[in-house]
Amino acid sequence: GIQVEQSPPDLILQEGANSTLRCNFSDSVNNLQWFHQNPWGQLINLFYIPSGTKQNGRLSATTVATERYSLLYISSSQTTDSGVYFCAVEANDYKLSFGAGTTVTVRA
Amino acid sequence: DGGITQSPKYLFRKEGQNVTLSCEQNLNHDAMYWYRQDPGQGLRLIYYSQIVNDFQKGDIAEGYSVSREKKESFPLTVTSAQKNPTAFYLCASSLGFALSGANVLTFGAGSRLTVL
Numbered sequence: 001g002i003q004v005e006q007s008p009p010d011l012i013l014q015e016g017a018n019s020t021l022r023c024n025f026s027d028s029v030n031n032l033q034w035f036h037q038n039p040w041g042q043l044i045n046l047f048y049i050p051s052g053t054k055q056n057g058r059l060s061a062t063t064v065a066t067e068r069y070s071l072l073y074i075s076s077s078q079t080t081d082s083g084v085y086f087c088a089v090e091a092n093d094y095k096l097s098f099g100a101g102t103t104v105t106v107r108a
Numbered sequence: 109d110g111g112i113t114q115s116p117k118y119l120f121r122k123e124g125q126n127v128t129l130s131c132e133q134n135l136n137h138d139a140m141y142w143y144r145q146d147p148g149q150g151l152r153l154i155y156y157s158q159i160v161n162d163f164q165k166g167d168i169a170e171g172y173s174v175s176r177e178k179k180e181s182f183p184l185t186v187t188s189a190q191k192n193p194t195a196f197y198l199c200a201s202s203l204g205f206a207l208s209g210a211n212v213l214t215f216g217a218g219s220r221l222t223v224l
Contacts, residue, residue, distance in 0.1 A: 001167075004150070031207050031208070033207070033212060033213070035213075035215075040217070041196060041198075041217060041218040041220075042215065042217050042218070043198065043200075043215040044215070045212040045213060045214070048207075048208065048209040048212050086150060086151070088150075088151075090207060094205050094206055094207065095153055095156070095166070096153075096207070096213070097150075098150030098151040098152070099150050100148065100149055100150045101149075101150055
């Protein structure tokens with residue numbers, strides 16, 4: 001199956017800092033999504049982004065499908081951004097494969 | 109408000125016992141999913157259902173069973189055959205099975221199962 005690698009595994013930020021999270025995948029994908037899991041376990045969808053660039057407030061994402069990677073940018077980080085960020089991809093079987101996640105800790 | 113309700117939030121079980129985790133959605137979604145999350149790992153697909161009365165095995169179905177008798181409900185039974193059941197279990201749903209920008213996964217709050 002498709003392999004999904006996320007880096008870095010852990011990230012500690014001072015409030016107000018910017019950061020970039022990376023997701024590499026091993027094959028062509030039809031679908032790529034970024035999720036945020038808060039410290040209580042709730043996952044929410046941030047972006048559906050199989051290609052191109054999208055922005056939502058302080059978050060933005062870029063996927064370069066031909067080079068098999070996606071980036072998630074967090075600008076002016078806040079303590080509420082803490083949690084685990086997952087990248088998930090789908091090749092051609094309608095099932096999402098998740099990476100291991102990047103754990104982000106934002107300190108006040 | 110529409111959403112997915114999972115219960116119980118925390119569950120303790122003795123070895124050899126079957127347990128059933130509940131997942132109910134009021135989003136009128138056709139597709140439902142069960143994922144397992146272990147510490148430091150991504151989510152792994154246990155079972156999924158594209159429509160009522162139909163379900164398919166995911167990547168780690170051994171030791172689990174499901175049913176989909178109603179559109180709103182997709183309960184997961186963790187059987188005694190599951191060798192390492194302690195984990196965080198997440199239920200999700202989507203409008204249809206083919207995910208898109210207009211059809212993303214919505215997750216419940218999860219159920220944490222601990223085997224004593």
